Amino acid sequence: MLTYELGKKRGRPLYEQLYIAVKNDICQGKLQAWEKLPSKRDLARHLSISVATVENAYGLLIAEGYISAKAKSGYYVIPHNHIQAQQTLPPSPPPPEKNKNDFLDLRSNSLSDNDFPFSVWSKLMRKTMTEYGKQLLQNTPAQGIAALRQGIAAHLYQFRGMEVNYENIVVGAGAEYLYNLLIQLLGRHHYFGVENPGYPKISQIYHANDVAYADLPLDDSGLSLWHLRRSPVDVIHISPSHHYPTGIVMPFQRRQELLTWAAEQANRYIIEDDYDSEFRFCDNPIPALISSDQHERVIYVNTFSKTISPAMRISYMILPSHLSQTFKQKLAFYSCTVPSFDQYTLAKFIQEGYFEQHINRMKNRYKNKRDKIIAAIEESDLHNKVEILEQNAGLHFLLRLDTKKSDQELIRLAAESGVLISCLSQYVHGNEEKYAHHIVVNYSSLDFEQLRPAVAKLAAIIRA
Amino acid sequence: MLTYELGKKRGRPLYEQLYIAVKNDICQGKLQAWEKLPSKRDLARHLSISVATVENAYGLLIAEGYISAKAKSGYYVIPHNHIQAQQTLPPSPPPPEKNKNDFLDLRSNSLSDNDFPFSVWSKLMRKTMTEYGKQLLQNTPAQGIAALRQGIAAHLYQFRGMEVNYENIVVGAGAEYLYNLLIQLLGRHHYFGVENPGYPKISQIYHANDVAYADLPLDDSGLSLWHLRRSPVDVIHISPSHHYPTGIVMPFQRRQELLTWAAEQANRYIIEDDYDSEFRFCDNPIPALISSDQHERVIYVNTFSKTISPAMRISYMILPSHLSQTFKQKLAFYSCTVPSFDQYTLAKFIQEGYFEQHINRMKNRYKNKRDKIIAAIEESDLHNKVEILEQNAGLHFLLRLDTKKSDQELIRLAAESGVLISCLSQYVHGNEEKYAHHIVVNYSSLDFEQLRPAVAKLAAIIRA
Numbered sequence: 001m002l003t004y005e006l007g008k009k010r011g012r013p014l015y016e017q018l019y020i021a022v023k024n025d026i027c028q029g030k031l032q033a034w035e036k037l038p039s040k041r042d043l044a045r046h047l048s049i050s051v052a053t054v055e056n057a058y059g060l061l062i063a064e065g066y067i068s069a070k071a072k073s074g075y076y077v078i079p080h081n082h083i084q085a086q087q088t089l090p091p092s093p094p095p096p097e098k099n100k101n102d103f104l105d106l107r108s109n110s111l112s113d114n115d116f117p118f119s120v121w122s123k124l125m126r127k128t129m130t131e132y133g134k135q136l137l138q139n140t141p142a143q144g145i146a147a148l149r150q151g152i153a154a155h156l157y158q159f160r161g162m163e164v165n166y167e168n169i170v171v172g173a174g175a176e177y178l179y180n181l182l183i184q185l186l187g188r189h190h191y192f193g194v195e196n197p198g199y200p201k202i203s204q205i206y207h208a209n210d211v212a213y214a215d216l217p218l219d220d221s222g223l224s225l226w227h228l229r230r231s232p233v234d235v236i237h238i239s240p241s242h243h244y245p246t247g248i249v250m251p252f253q254r255r256q257e258l259l260t261w262a263a264e265q266a267n268r269y270i271i272e273d274d275y276d277s278e279f280r281f282c283d284n285p286i287p288a289l290i291s292s293d294q295h296e297r298v299i300y301v302n303t304f305s306k307t308i309s310p311a312m313r314i315s316y317m318i319l320p321s322h323l324s325q326t327f328k329q330k331l332a333f334y335s336c337t338v339p340s341f342d343q344y345t346l347a348k349f350i351q352e353g354y355f356e357q358h359i360n361r362m363k364n365r366y367k368n369k370r371d372k373i374i375a376a377i378e379e380s381d382l383h384n385k386v387e388i389l390e391q392n393a394g395l396h397f398l399l400r401l402d403t404k405k406s407d408q409e410l411i412r413l414a415a416e417s418g419v420l421i422s423c424l425s426q427y428v429h430g431n432e433e434k435y436a437h438h439i440v441v442n443y444s445s446l447d448f449e450q451l452r453p454a455v456a457k458l459a460a461i462i463r464a
Numbered sequence: 465m466l467t468y469e470l471g472k473k474r475g476r477p478l479y480e481q482l483y484i485a486v487k488n489d490i491c492q493g494k495l496q497a498w499e500k501l502p503s504k505r506d507l508a509r510h511l512s513i514s515v516a517t518v519e520n521a522y523g524l525l526i527a528e529g530y531i532s533a534k535a536k537s538g539y540y541v542i543p544h545n546h547i548q549a550q551q552t553l554p555p556s557p558p559p560p561e562k563n564k565n566d567f568l569d570l571r572s573n574s575l576s577d578n579d580f581p582f583s584v585w586s587k588l589m590r591k592t593m594t595e596y597g598k599q600l601l602q603n604t605p606a607q608g609i610a611a612l613r614q615g616i617a618a619h620l621y622q623f624r625g626m627e628v629n630y631e632n633i634v635v636g637a638g639a640e641y642l643y644n645l646l647i648q649l650l651g652r653h654h655y656f657g658v659e660n661p662g663y664p665k666i667s668q669i670y671h672a673n674d675v676a677y678a679d680l681p682l683d684d685s686g687l688s689l690w691h692l693r694r695s696p697v698d699v700i701h702i703s704p705s706h707h708y709p710t711g712i713v714m715p716f717q718r719r720q721e722l723l724t725w726a727a728e729q730a731n732r733y734i735i736e737d738d739y740d741s742e743f744r745f746c747d748n749p750i751p752a753l754i755s756s757d758q759h760e761r762v763i764y765v766n767t768f769s770k771t772i773s774p775a776m777r778i779s780y781m782i783l784p785s786h787l788s789q790t791f792k793q794k795l796a797f798y799s800c801t802v803p804s805f806d807q808y809t810l811a812k813f814i815q816e817g818y819f820e821q822h823i824n825r826m827k828n829r830y831k832n833k834r835d836k837i838i839a840a841i842e843e844s845d846l847h848n849k850v851e852i853l854e855q856n857a858g859l860h861f862l863l864r865l866d867t868k869k870s871d872q873e874l875i876r877l878a879a880e881s882g883v884l885i886s887c888l889s890q891y892v893h894g895n896e897e898k899y900a901h902h903i904v905v906n907y908s909s910l911d912f913e914q915l916r917p918a919v920a921k922l923a924a925i926i927r928a
Contacts, residue, residue, distance in 0.1 A: 137773050311601050311804040313800075313802065335640060339775055340775040
């Protein structure tokens with residue numbers, strides 16, 4: 001039980017002394033995220049103070065976002081992001097004596113050089129220029145040009161069986177930009193919940209916007225419902241198709257549970273980040289969460305940066321109808337951030353079938369790379385020291401190592417032998433033993449001939 | 465003097481009753497923006513209540529942003545934007561029976577169709593593609609590619625004598641996007657001040673971001689220092705080179721006064737929106753405010769949408785060195801929102817001299833248009849009914865009309881005869897008689913042959 005020395009002589013009211021003491025314990029990590037606090041009655045008895053004093057102190061802690069009260073359940077510590085956000089992903093730079101190009105980089109999820117369909121793209125650019133000429137100079141409507149949004153809707157229908165009204169699509173210069181817009185659209189009073197571990201930029205964006213947000217832990221099915229229900233969060237930001245970096249594909253039941261959670265209250269939303277759903281390597285495509293949404297609770301976000309080129313900067317979101325109306329009223333004064341030229345060109349790229357061709361070609365190429373790197377691992381000395389965790393999807397997988405070396409040590413040793421790696425633990429806020437000793441293998445930008453040497457070098461480090 | 469019936473029987477403490485009464489008067493417009501409130505002592509005596517009660521009520525009003533206290537000066541009503549923001553620029557749609565193309569649109573500041581240097585641009589795109597190839601696929605650095613920022617710095621030096629370190633330039637997809645970034649960079653605790661009248665999107669952006677902001681009135685020299693000093697504002701957003709829509713060019717003395725104001729406190733900044741400075745039609749160029757800034761207080765923002773094409777969506781800002789450092793620490797995780805392809809192409813466009821050529825050509829074209837439309841006005845029946853207010857700059861001027869018709873009536877009559885106009889009063893929050901009867905003439909998108917009929921139609925309306 002929490003034990004503090006409180007006393008009238010200390011110059012502050014008792015409830016304020018208690019509030020400060022608990023707050024300090026949270027900030028210093030003595031009270032862990034999601035830890036349950038004693039009930040008001042128990043703590044009052046334990047500290048020989050009145051229940052009203054504990055009530056006042058807990059009230060302040062709730063108001064400031066340190067703890068959360070759940071009816072019939074109790075008080076829980078909320079992960080304290082404003083301290084932790086700065087600690088994410090400590091840089092692990094390569095030792096200076098080597099040239100950057102000498103390294104095999106398993107951290108980068110950029111595309112490999114030869115994948116962009118340059119000749120088709122430039123042909124379409126010329127065609128766009130001839131065909132639309134003056135129209136390219138007009139101001140673009142806030143949501144993006146209709147032709148592109150119609151193309152996206154048609155693609156989603158053919159490729160993922162999603163039925164989408166193109167009027168509800170908003171095009172923007174990158175998913176990060178759209179998340180900024182979403183904060184303005186939904187309102188700053190919301191409490192956002194991000195996956196922990198997760199893609200670090202997501203919490204960085206909420207942090208930079210200074211809105212309330214909390215880390216929500218994952219279990220084997222993805223975002224933990226137990227923690228969600230004990231948190232003040234009303235908007236969750238998740239990637240159910242393929243979580244980064246754990247690779248979890250959220251099973252049917254958890255999806256239904258989250259949709260049920262969202263439907264319970266009118267202010268709850270789910271932001272579905274579907275960033276690499278196009279790259280699923282087996283025959284049972286997973287439907288998007290938005291397709292099961294009966295209550296207009298899901299906002300779907302996807303990007304062409306992953307599928308075509310990170311230099312592209314075209315992403316889109318699909319809003320529920322009522323939010324689409326709000327967007328038109330509140331935010332349609334913004335100019336669309338994507339040049340109309342790029343929008344018309346991309347519309348053609350989709351419409352003339354090049355996008356589907358491109359995705360299929362990429363999917364094969366990535367599947368080949370993945371098969372080769374997995375084969376290389378299984379044929380190497382590494383094979384009985386590691387476990388490969390992957391689910392037939394996306395451009396990365398996890399390698400669980402049987403080692404006593406710390407993650408920091410592994411990263412350093414790998415860098416010294418010329419392989420740049422990142423570990424799952426770098427994507428986690430706080431320390432959790434279960435996330436140690438997992439290398440996140442991003443293979444999309446590796447050349448085939450780099451795979452085998454990279455695996456051999458890793459094997460040497462683990463063995464040593 | 466404010467007179468309210470307050471009494472203990474009303475169930476709320478007296479100070480709360482007074483707070484509500486004053487707040488209502490502000491919201492209903494009975495207390496005007498910038499009106500001075502009675503001193504605490506005077507109001508207490510007048511209402512037969514204690515000074516402490518007035519103090520409590522004023523304290524609440526200050527905390528909620530309704531009024532502002534200035535030492536040795538008194539209490540002033542702050543313009544209440546959250547009500548007014550929705551009222552800006554009521555739409556004045558064309559009557560439905562006419563085709564949109566039948567109208568002469570004096571409201572649009574878009575560029576005319578034939579102005580975009582298509583052939584040069586597409587030549588440079590091909591060149592960029594051949595030359596940079598794979599580099600175009602890399603993630604762009606958060607601030608934009610170095611070549612473009614160096615090109616911008618060189619252009620500013622040649623064209624406006626500005627000495628800028630390209631390391632302090634941040635490129636983004638439109639000025640609106642950069643203003644969003646600036647709110648995150650400076651911090652949401654700031655109180656922003658916007659020009660009233662002014663370009664409506666500016667206050668819409670602060671409104672959408674839910675930060676504190678206030679309208680600041682103009683006098684003949686631009687933003688009123690008197691009002692600024694009596695406001696809680698610490699960041700002002702101004703366009704000193706050429707204010708929209710009044711056309712005011714801020715004189716030297718006011719610039720110095722504002723720079724002095726900003727230098728007085730470390731949290732004060734000036735956002736200098738230099739959106740059409742390239743189009744100044746006489747030989748004495750006005751230096752940018754940032755060039756006189758000795759204390760790192762000015763943030764300079766400009767765009768290529770005005771100079772090349774609104775479809776372009778490339779803007780930039782120049783940060784003071786200390787803010788540039790903060791940007792690198794706090795916001796460099798964001799991907800740059802402008803495609804690298806466009807950045808490389810624009811860098812070439814500037815570097816190979818096309819940009820300067822283009823601006824000079826455009827400047828001549830706009831000057832011609834302006835001279836023609838002014839001549840058309842002076843030769844028409846309108847000449848003794850109007851006064852032309854313009855300062856050799858920018859792509860618009862004001863036409864002050866000698867008429868008894870209301871602005872709403874003028875807009876309706878003009879639309880009925882096929883001319884779409886906007887009035888200065890539409891850009892004002894609140895009612896100020898001095899802003900009535902001014903048409904904002906945006907001529908950049910008009911063809912020469914449209915000028916004379918537009919003027920004739922306007923003359924007919926004024927005469928009637």
